[in-house]
Amino acid sequence: MSLINHQVQLASRPDGEPSIANFRHVQSPVAALQDGQVLVRNHYLSLDPYMRGRMNDGKSYAAPQPLDAVMQGGAVGEVVESRHPHFAAGDKVVGAGGWQQYAVFDGATPGLLRKVDTTHIPLQAYLGAVGMPGVTAWVGLNMIIAPKAGETVVVSAASGAVGGVLGQLTKARGCRVVGIAGGPEKCAYTVGELGFDACVDYKAHRDFKALSAALKDAAPGGIDGCFENVGGLILDAVMARMNAFGRIALCGMIAGYNGQPLPMLNPSLILISRLKMQGFIVSEHMDLWPEALKELGQRVASGQLKYRETVAQGLESAPEAFLGLLKGRNFGKQLVKLV
Amino acid sequence: MSLINHQVQLASRPDGEPSIANFRHVQSPVAALQDGQVLVRNHYLSLDPYMRGRMNDGKSYAAPQPLDAVMQGGAVGEVVESRHPHFAAGDKVVGAGGWQQYAVFDGATPGLLRKVDTTHIPLQAYLGAVGMPGVTAWVGLNMIIAPKAGETVVVSAASGAVGGVLGQLTKARGCRVVGIAGGPEKCAYTVGELGFDACVDYKAHRDFKALSAALKDAAPGGIDGCFENVGGLILDAVMARMNAFGRIALCGMIAGYNGQPLPMLNPSLILISRLKMQGFIVSEHMDLWPEALKELGQRVASGQLKYRETVAQGLESAPEAFLGLLKGRNFGKQLVKLV
Numbered sequence: 001m002s003l004i005n006h007q008v009q010l011a012s013r014p015d016g017e018p019s020i021a022n023f024r025h026v027q028s029p030v031a032a033l034q035d036g037q038v039l040v041r042n043h044y045l046s047l048d049p050y051m052r053g054r055m056n057d058g059k060s061y062a063a064p065q066p067l068d069a070v071m072q073g074g075a076v077g078e079v080v081e082s083r084h085p086h087f088a089a090g091d092k093v094v095g096a097g098g099w100q101q102y103a104v105f106d107g108a109t110p111g112l113l114r115k116v117d118t119t120h121i122p123l124q125a126y127l128g129a130v131g132m133p134g135v136t137a138w139v140g141l142n143m144i145i146a147p148k149a150g151e152t153v154v155v156s157a158a159s160g161a162v163g164g165v166l167g168q169l170t171k172a173r174g175c176r177v178v179g180i181a182g183g184p185e186k187c188a189y190t191v192g193e194l195g196f197d198a199c200v201d202y203k204a205h206r207d208f209k210a211l212s213a214a215l216k217d218a219a220p221g222g223i224d225g226c227f228e229n230v231g232g233l234i235l236d237a238v239m240a241r242m243n244a245f246g247r248i249a250l251c252g253m254i255a256g257y258n259g260q261p262l263p264m265l266n267p268s269l270i271l272i273s274r275l276k277m278q279g280f281i282v283s284e285h286m287d288l289w290p291e292a293l294k295e296l297g298q299r300v301a302s303g304q305l306k307y308r309e310t311v312a313q314g315l316e317s318a319p320e321a322f323l324g325l326l327k328g329r330n331f332g333k334q335l336v337k338l339v
Numbered sequence: 340m341s342l343i344n345h346q347v348q349l350a351s352r353p354d355g356e357p358s359i360a361n362f363r364h365v366q367s368p369v370a371a372l373q374d375g376q377v378l379v380r381n382h383y384l385s386l387d388p389y390m391r392g393r394m395n396d397g398k399s400y401a402a403p404q405p406l407d408a409v410m411q412g413g414a415v416g417e418v419v420e421s422r423h424p425h426f427a428a429g430d431k432v433v434g435a436g437g438w439q440q441y442a443v444f445d446g447a448t449p450g451l452l453r454k455v456d457t458t459h460i461p462l463q464a465y466l467g468a469v470g471m472p473g474v475t476a477w478v479g480l481n482m483i484i485a486p487k488a489g490e491t492v493v494v495s496a497a498s499g500a501v502g503g504v505l506g507q508l509t510k511a512r513g514c515r516v517v518g519i520a521g522g523p524e525k526c527a528y529t530v531g532e533l534g535f536d537a538c539v540d541y542k543a544h545r546d547f548k549a550l551s552a553a554l555k556d557a558a559p560g561g562i563d564g565c566f567e568n569v570g571g572l573i574l575d576a577v578m579a580r581m582n583a584f585g586r587i588a589l590c591g592m593i594a595g596y597n598g599q600p601l602p603m604l605n606p607s608l609i610l611i612s613r614l615k616m617q618g619f620i621v622s623e624h625m626d627l628w629p630e631a632l633k634e635l636g637q638r639v640a641s642g643q644l645k646y647r648e649t650v651a652q653g654l655e656s657a658p659e660a661f662l663g664l665l666k667g668r669n670f671g672k673q674l675v676k677l678v
Contacts, residue, residue: 060611061583231607244400253607264603268570268592271618272399279610 003030007070008099008318014055017258018326022055023071023319030102038107039081042097045315045336046074046127047322048161049229052257061281071099071318074132076116076123077339084108092118094126099318101338111286120301128333129307130296133161136282137227138292140249141169143285144278145225149174152219154238157229158199159186161307161333162251165296166227167196168305175225178218180234182328189331194306202234208265211237222246231255236265242273250279257326308332342369346409347438347657353394356597357665361394362410362658369441377446378420381436384654384675385413385466386661387500388568391596400620410438410657413471415455415462416678423447431457433465438657440677450625459640467672468646469635472500475621477631479566479588480508482624483617488513490563493554495573497538498525500646500672501590504635505566506535507644514564517557519573521667528670533645541573547604550576561585570594575604581612589618596665647671 004027011024033039051073054065065072075097079087084107087093095113097103105113116126128134147153153170157163158179167177167190179190179199187199198218205211215223215237222243228235231253242248256262270277299305310330312321318336325334343366350363372378390412393404404411414436418426423446426432434452436442444452455465467473486492492509496502497518506516506529518529518538526538537557544550554562554576561582567574570592581587595601609616638644649669651660657675664673 061613235606250610253610256607262605262607264606266601267574267603267606268595268601270616271589271592274400274618274620274623276615276617277609278615279613281613284613 003102004028005030005100005102006315007101008315009070010055010065010067013057013067014258018052018055018323020319020323025316031104033081033083033104036084036106036108038079038084038087038105038113040075040077040093040095040097040103040105040113041080041339042075042077042101042103043337043339044076044124044127044311045097045099045318045338046131047318047325047334047336048073048133049252049254049257049325051322052254052326056259072096073098074127075103076126077103082107087113087115091115092123094131099315099336101315121297124309124335125300125307127335128161128309129165129300129305130293132282133333134165134296135289135292136251137162137166137169138296139282139285139288140227140251140280141166141173142292143288144249144276144280145170145227145247147173147175147225150176151224152176152178152221153225153227154178154180154215154219154223155227155229156180156202156234156238157252157254157328158190158196159308159332160229160330163227163229164190164194164307164332165305168194168299169295170225171195172304176219176221178215178223180230180238186331189308193308208233208237208240212240215241225249227251229254232262239264239266239269239273239275242269242275244273246273246275248275248277250277254326310334312336314338342441343367344369344439344441345654346440347654348409349394349404349406352396352406353597357391357394357662359658359662364655370443372420372422372443375423375445375447377418377423377426377444377452379414379416379432379434379436379442379444379452380419380678381414381416381440381442382676382678383415383463383466384436384438384657384677385470386657386664386669386673386675387412387472388591388593388596388664390661391593391665395598411435412437413466414442415465416442421446426452426454430454431462433470438654438675440654460636463648463674464639464646466674467500467648468504468639468644469632471621472672473504473635474628474631475590476501476505476508476566477635478621478624478627479590479619480505480512481631482627483588483615483619484509484564484566484586486512486514486564489515491515491517491558491560492564492566493517493519493558493562493577494566494568495519495577496568496591496593496667497529497535498533498647498671499568499669502566502568503529503533503646503671504644507533507638509564510534511643515558515560517554517562519569519577525670528647532647547572547576547579551579554580564588566590568593571601578603578605578608578612578614581608581614583612585612585614587614587616589616593665649673651675653677
């Protein structure tokens with residue numbers, strides 16, 4: 001074969017806010033497949049907030065994204081050629097395809113590449129509601145928040161790929177669900193389309209006092225569970241409204257991704273309200289994925305679980321789309337469509 | 340009877356640091372017992388850091404200490420007169436006797452007053468290692484930290500009534516135990532007498548960098564569990580040295596008891612290191628007390644569990660001794676001896 005592969009690589013690490021200059025486009029021929037390998041053509045790339053953390057070189061839960069290498073990330077696509085018996089040309093797959101047109105996988109490594117059924121579920125949903133973001137919501141909800149019917153749960157970045165699933169799963173468990181999102185359009189979507197009970201527009205409440213008051217209106221009985229994607233002021237305001245024995249699943253702190261200091265205003269609330277706060281990474285709970293994917297797949301296939309996508313066109317648009325995601329310019333799951 | 344009772348009452352709420360002027364000594368006759376009541380003469384009063392929080396009127400986990408009423412608190416003593424069939428004159432008891440010479444109890448209310456066996460355990464130990472402080476250590480250790488043998492656990496206020504028990508119980512579970520205490524004498528005690536593996540003198544390491552470095556020396560493999568009594572700089576420094584999946588039992592934040600702001604420097608470490616941080620109050624876990632008291636009683640009776648006491652003499656010394664406790668002037672359990 002003489003396929004040409006186009007990639008986006010990390011060219012330099014950001015100093016503070018990342019920019020287009022941190023990325024580089026390169027092309028190179030796709031090498032011939034060896035025994036056991038599988039060649040996949042990526043149809044959709046997944047853009048996710050966690051990628052920002054990996055652009056840094058500091059201590060974090062995952063190894064940093066290597067410089068001068070293809071940007072790592074999830075992708076869905078179709079097998080073009082297979083030299084492994086578990087895969088065949090034409091198979092629809094999800095895996096860590098990266099920001100590139102073609103990806104080569106070792107077919108024998110468990111979990112690296114997985115065949116998916118697109119009869120009732122669109123291929124790209126395996127990057128969203130039936131993929132890592134959906135499972136992230138499921139794990140945080142079931143492993144940490146574990147809400148009882150009638151409790152109130154708050155989720156930040158509520159219209160995003162994780163937040164939207166979190167809110168709908170929580171509603172299905174009989175809870176009151178309050179979103180926090182940026183702007184009236186996103187708020188209206190979580191209430192009108194996703195069935196949230198209320199949503200607080202953080203852009204309309206810029207300081208602690210205003211945000212606390214808005215949360216009090218939206219959750220008059222206090223907050224029992226919180227799925228936190230943002231941190232900073234939003235977490236401070238939620239903590240002040242938590243009921244005794246509240247649980248906070250800490251999934252992301254996108255407010256601090258560019259390195260700005262992000263202290264917690266009043267940690268003594270953890271003691272005063274006997275809160276449990278726990279950070280987690282979905283890839284460390286692989287034992288929960290099958291059960292999570294089963295519920296998420298059924299809900300998406302039956303139309304009970306809704307989601308929204310923002311789709312950038314073409315590989316070259318990936319860096320700009322990613323920078324937009326970090327600023328909340330996307331609406332729902334941010335994808336890049338290659339095919 | 341014409342007994343005269345001497346009490347210490349709360350005369351005013353402190354504005355910042357409390358002082359002797361917040362307390363008042365009063366005397367009044369002990370009223371005649373009614374059916375079902377038990378009259379106890381207090382032998383020892385317990386002084387505990389949680390009492391500082393209750394002197395305030397703000398939101399907290401317990402109702403504030405009422406003004407112009409006897410200071411509430413645990414005490415051990417002897418039944419003087421009983422009009423309840425479960426108690427008899429001469430019984431040794433532990434209960435919420437308060438800062439006074441005589442206390443009247445309703446003998447029928449479960450948990451208010453409990454007979455204790457002083458054959459192998461000194462009466463005042465029921466206010467310390469075999470009482471609320473010991474159970475506090477036991478609950479935080481078993482319910483939240485749940486350490487595995489070989490892990491490293493750090494405890495602040497390490498020479499105190501709670502910290503000393505925590506460290507010894509943790510050692511008995513096969514862990515490396517590192518204390519944090521104020522001054523070389525307290526540090527030497529935790530290592531030399533209580534068997535801790537190391538102790539960091541926070542008074543010799545006054546900023547984040549110095550304290551972090553000292554913790555790195557004392558816990559070269561990182562920290563897996565933390566029992567936190569202090570908060571502020573100490574918690575910040577411990578968090579920076581926590582290993583992945585570390586557990587922090589938040590028992591007290593005495594650094595902020597006088598109302599000074601006490602932000603957490605870097606809460607993103609909860610996410611980066613996938614920490615679990617949980618606040619708890621021992622009185623909300625009464626189901627665990629019997630098992631805890633059984634283990635603690637056996638260890639004290641057999642001499643395996645050691646503790647130290649600072650004993651102030653006479654009821655009138657209670658306020659001064661309490662203010663000293665808040666400044667760390669005590670060594671081990673702070674008691675007031677009345678008889």
